[in-house]
Amino acid sequence: MARLNTADSQTVIHVEGLRTSFGKQVIHEQLDLEVRRGEILGVVGGSGTGKSVLMRSIIGLKMPDAGVVEVFGEPMIGREEYEAKQVRKRWGVMFQGGALFSTLTVAENVQVPLREYYPQIDTELLDEIAAYKVAMSGLPADAGPKYPSELSGGMRKRAGLARALALDPQLLFLDEPTAGLDPIGAAAFDELILDLQKTLGLTVFLITHDLDTLYAICDRVAVLADQRVIAVGTIPELLALDHPWIQEYFNGPRGRAAADATQRAEVKETGE
Amino acid sequence: MNAPADFEFEKGSLRFTGELTLVNIGDLPQRLAALGEAPRSIDLSAVDRIDTVGAWLVHRLIRDHGAELVGADDDVTHLVEQLEAADKPFKVRPDASPPFVRVLREIGDATSVTFHSFVGLVGFFGATLIGLWGLVSHPKRFRYNAVARQFEVVGVKALAIIGLMSFLIGIVIAQQGSVQLRQFGAEVFAVNLIGRITLRELGVLMTAIMVAGRSGSAFAAQLGSMKLAEEVDAMRTIGVSPMEALILPRVLATVVLMPLLGFYAAIIAIVGGGIFCWIDLDIPPITYIQRIREVVPLTDLWVGLVKAPIFGLLIAICGCYQGMQVEGNAEEVGLRTTASVVQAIFLVIVLDAVFAVFFSSIGWI
Numbered sequence: 272m273a274r275l276n277t278a279d280s281q282t283v284i285h286v287e288g289l290r291t292s293f294g295k296q297v298i299h300e301q302l303d304l305e306v307r308r309g310e311i312l313g314v315v316g317g318s319g320t321g322k323s324v325l326m327r328s329i330i331g332l333k334m335p336d337a338g339v340v341e342v343f344g345e346p347m348i349g350r351e352e353y354e355a356k357q358v359r360k361r362w363g364v365m366f367q368g369g370a371l372f373s374t375l376t377v378a379e380n381v382q383v384p385l386r387e388y389y390p391q392i393d394t395e396l397l398d399e400i401a402a403y404k405v406a407m408s409g410l411p412a413d414a415g416p417k418y419p420s421e422l423s424g425g426m427r428k429r430a431g432l433a434r435a436l437a438l439d440p441q442l443l444f445l446d447e448p449t450a451g452l453d454p455i456g457a458a459a460f461d462e463l464i465l466d467l468q469k470t471l472g473l474t475v476f477l478i479t480h481d482l483d484t485l486y487a488i489c490d491r492v493a494v495l496a497d498q499r500v501i502a503v504g505t506i507p508e509l510l511a512l513d514h515p516w517i518q519e520y521f522n523g524p525r526g527r528a529a530a531d532a533t534q535r536a537e538v539k540e541t542g543e
Numbered sequence: 544m545n546a547p548a549d550f551e552f553e554k555g556s557l558r559f560t561g562e563l564t565l566v567n568i569g570d571l572p573q574r575l576a577a578l579g580e581a582p583r584s585i586d587l588s589a590v591d592r593i594d595t596v597g598a599w600l601v602h603r604l605i606r607d608h609g610a611e612l613v614g615a616d617d618d619v620t621h622l623v624e625q626l627e628a629a630d631k632p633f634k635v636r637p638d639a640s641p642p643f644v645r646v647l648r649e650i651g652d653a654t655s656v657t658f659h660s661f662v663g664l665v666g667f668f669g670a671t672l673i674g675l676w677g678l679v680s681h682p683k684r685f686r687y688n689a690v691a692r693q694f695e696v697v698g699v700k701a702l703a704i705i706g707l708m709s710f711l712i713g714i715v716i717a718q719q720g721s722v723q724l725r726q727f728g729a730e731v732f733a734v735n736l737i738g739r740i741t742l743r744e745l746g747v748l749m750t751a752i753m754v755a756g757r758s759g760s761a762f763a764a765q766l767g768s769m770k771l772a773e774e775v776d777a778m779r780t781i782g783v784s785p786m787e788a789l790i791l792p793r794v795l796a797t798v799v800l801m802p803l804l805g806f807y808a809a810i811i812a813i814v815g816g817g818i819f820c821w822i823d824l825d826i827p828p829i830t831y832i833q834r835i836r837e838v839v840p841l842t843d844l845w846v847g848l849v850k851a852p853i854f855g856l857l858i859a860i861c862g863c864y865q866g867m868q869v870e871g872n873a874e875e876v877g878l879r880t881t882a883s884v885v886q887a888i889f890l891v892i893v894l895d896a897v898f899a900v901f902f903s904s905i906g907w908i
Contacts, residue, residue, distance in 0.1 A: 275592070276592045382635075391569075415634050
């Protein structure tokens, strides 16, 4: 029977004993993390705890000082460039500001990875693929021929997502997808990610500050503090822990508001 | 595992096998297009995996031929349905206009941009004069620290590079001049060449080009990024005039320093030329200096020094004007910086030509 193009291994990302630093400033020390197949893992932490650095270490943009990084069961550190490329094809990354190529239109941006890896695909199919990816990312049909400078911040993020999805990845990295969006736009983006994750069977590594996103779509949450991941679990599991930062984060006024909103939404759904 | 996508076609029933994914798609789209007969049903039961590209091909067959989908579980059916929902009329590239129209439009755009930036530049010059008048009538508002800082950045820090450049230019003039003049046995006249051309023209002109590239561009980039970060707006709300705090110090520093730098450049070029004459033409330094004093009229020095502050004003105004025009995104900063340098150097050379004709016609030859 046909199944979706999901990852083979149970553990999609495996990080062990990671150490990264900038000069004398150590960002991570003995950091361990595991991301399982098909889950949305939220990564939270105060400013400067190295959330983005962790992502960059996993996707190979920052060389760690020590440790093991495995993606899809393949070690990623010290690999030959061409071997790493084979693994890189299987993930998509969405950067904070979208990181779209400013000289290309939205549709051409989506086609860049396809043209790079699959030159045999003809233009007609390429255009169709770009079209449905853009539409699936929730952009209007007239966004295709526009340049990034003509788009709003929210649309740029959606276009960035469309490009991240271009190669039909099994794993998706999202760096603060809802930062800078209005609450309605952010909620719509959450919905979109959840929907895509279900439709495509994706595994998602999601860095966020947005408590609503955590409650709404994350299966598990990893908390970064003291240079490592101090806890991973569902939000109720984390709440049971007695760490001051976690307590303050989830039980602060904003944390409670987000929790209440989730509860209200659940009540509405079940009709009680 | 990893079986390439394939299909069997029998009696109107299309049966896909292998992995219907982007990685394994191969030439499947072409082979599907070459299919003679329209399929009535599509069987996915033998497919290993499917992703959006595979599902899109399936959707296309369903859309074009009205085929029926069989052997797909809920997940895959859902995926195909999602793609159907995403199938909307879509444009990938902007509409292209005919080349003739495009050329016309670009000429028109360039003309209008040139005109507007010239008018804007004149307006900005006026605003600077008004700001300067405000400063003259309220001398207490003069910002000594900001001006001193610009003196350092525009002048002191430029000494090394301008000195090196002028030294080399002096050597080049002496060398080229002596090679050409030797044909007439007149290589000693290289001294006249060095003294007159550096003091009259090249000292100030090369300095202006260097200052435009070094400081004019820096003005545009600094002010541009300050505008992007809304620093300029913040200044205005606090009640600090950007004209007095940012633009006038830069303009004043450049206007005052250009003659000094130009004179310094000319002297260093004369030194460079002198060293070459000493080594290659055996003209000792004392004789060289004497000759320079004899052959260079004082008017040459005035010609150079009169031009310098005006060039400085042009450079500073171009840089600050372009910087203050930045709006929108970071890309604009780069474009405006380039524009400021191009504009400044162009205007400097145009004005230099005007001066050359003017001074010759008043008899300062």
